[in-house]
Amino acid sequence: MSRRARLVFFTAAAAALAVTLGAGLAGLPSFGSQITSYARMLNELAPRQRHVTDVVSAISFDYRGIDTLFEEFILLGAVTGISVLLRPLSDETRQLAEDKAPDRTIPPPSPAVWLLAVFLSSLLVLTGIETVTHGQLTPGGGFQGGVILASALYVVYLGTNYVTIERFQPQPLLEATDGVGAFGYVFIGLLGLLAGVGFLSNVVGLGVTGNLISGGTIPLLNLVVGVEVAASFAILASEFLDQTAVIRPRRR
Amino acid sequence: MSVLAYGVVAWLFLVGVYGVVTSRNLIHLVVCLSVSQSATDILLLEIGYRTGGHAPVFVSLPAHPGPAVDAVMQALALTDVVVGAAVTALLLALAVQVHKRAGTLDPDALRATRD
Numbered sequence: 001m002s003r004r005a006r007l008v009f010f011t012a013a014a015a016a017l018a019v020t021l022g023a024g025l026a027g028l029p030s031f032g033s034q035i036t037s038y039a040r041m042l043n044e045l046a047p048r049q050r051h052v053t054d055v056v057s058a059i060s061f062d063y064r065g066i067d068t069l070f071e072e073f074i075l076l077g078a079v080t081g082i083s084v085l086l087r088p089l090s091d092e093t094r095q096l097a098e099d100k101a102p103d104r105t106i107p108p109p110s111p112a113v114w115l116l117a118v119f120l121s122s123l124l125v126l127t128g129i130e131t132v133t134h135g136q137l138t139p140g141g142g143f144q145g146g147v148i149l150a151s152a153l154y155v156v157y158l159g160t161n162y163v164t165i166e167r168f169q170p171q172p173l174l175e176a177t178d179g180v181g182a183f184g185y186v187f188i189g190l191l192g193l194l195a196g197v198g199f200l201s202n203v204v205g206l207g208v209t210g211n212l213i214s215g216g217t218i219p220l221l222n223l224v225v226g227v228e229v230a231a232s233f234a235i236l237a238s239e240f241l242d243q244t245a246v247i248r249p250r251r252r
Numbered sequence: 253m254s255v256l257a258y259g260v261v262a263w264l265f266l267v268g269v270y271g272v273v274t275s276r277n278l279i280h281l282v283v284c285l286s287v288s289q290s291a292t293d294i295l296l297l298e299i300g301y302r303t304g305g306h307a308p309v310f311v312s313l314p315a316h317p318g319p320a321v322d323a324v325m326q327a328l329a330l331t332d333v334v335v336g337a338a339v340t341a342l343l344l345a346l347a348v349q350v351h352k353r354a355g356t357l358d359p360d361a362l363r364a365t366r367d
Binding site: 003006007010014017018021022025026028030031032033034035036038039042043046047053054055056058059060064067068071074075077078079081082085086089137138139143210236239240243 | 253254257258261262265266269270273274298299300301302303305307308309310311319320321322323324325326327330331333334335337338339341342344345346348349352360
């Protein structure tokens with residue numbers, strides 16, 4: 001199909017879609033007028049029933065915890081897929097830059113960048129842990145905090161030399177951490193079955209509303225999700241960086 | 253107000269699809285797809301919004317009287333963001349391998365190499 005034909009086809013399809021979408025959106029209740037009774041009920045119930053202050057976390061990790069289980073496995077599946085896609089292929093080889101040219105040294109990053117990386121990475125680790133552990137109290141949780149933790153590693157890459165890190169980076173440890181995080185969610189879910197109630201039931205002591213340790217299984221699930229997401233994004237970064245820094249076509 | 257709020261959703265979705273259709277670069281195409289996908293985030297948050305509502309975080313209640321917005325929609329938007337990130341990363345990995353095999357990222361040029 002030529003570009004012009006494709007554009008004509010798109011215009012016709014987009015016009016039809018815009019009309020249908022417009023009709024559908026017009027049928028929605030007007031913006032800001034009301035929320036569903038389910039949501040009103042959860043806003044009322046969650047703080048009293050689950051001893052949390054952040055209702056979004058209570059919904060993600062308790063009332064609809066099974067959704068988040070699958071969501072976590074989607075992430076795990078995607079990372080597995082990327083690891084498979086970006087492995088060294090049959091005509092490629094892993095070769096570090098200093099092996100290729102041993103007589104030349106890689107220039108270190110400027111001291112300013114190094115200093116910034118040291119400050120920023122420690123701050124990011126702190127913010128990440130804070131976000132993960134306070135998921136049941138304030139906005140945040142395992143997913144958000146995990147990404148912040150992984151970005152601390154990205155800053156370390158920036159402030160040093162990726163090829164040097166690659167030599168010491170324990171890839172199997174990262175992959176094992178990812179798996180432990182994903183399985184931890186299932187394990188905490190199984191606690192409910194062991195206690196004689198349903199899968200992913202909140203069976204741990206609920207604590208006092210507003211305390212750091214409150215909400216039963218919600219902070220535990222936030223923790224394992226945080227571990228899984230942080231490991232996933234760390235693997236993601238190293239797989240993509242390997243493509244430019246380490247993996248090269250095999251010389252014939 | 254409703255027209256503007258929901259109009260943004262339709263516009264963002266269509267603009268993203270337009271980018272996908274006319275794209276000349278696979279990485280640009282992936283970015284367009286995430287623009288399109290962000291329309292669903294905005295729609296979810298808009299459905300859950302309530303005029304004058306505060307965030308569904310009940311920490312310092314006396315300072316924030318009034319109703320809270322829909323927390324279910326915010327949880328769904330969170331799921332949407334995570335799945336979107338996973339899809340984007342997977343597609344970018346595919347783009348890397350396509351570039352290695354075909355030497356180009358132009359979808360039209362890819363079709364020429366296949367024939």
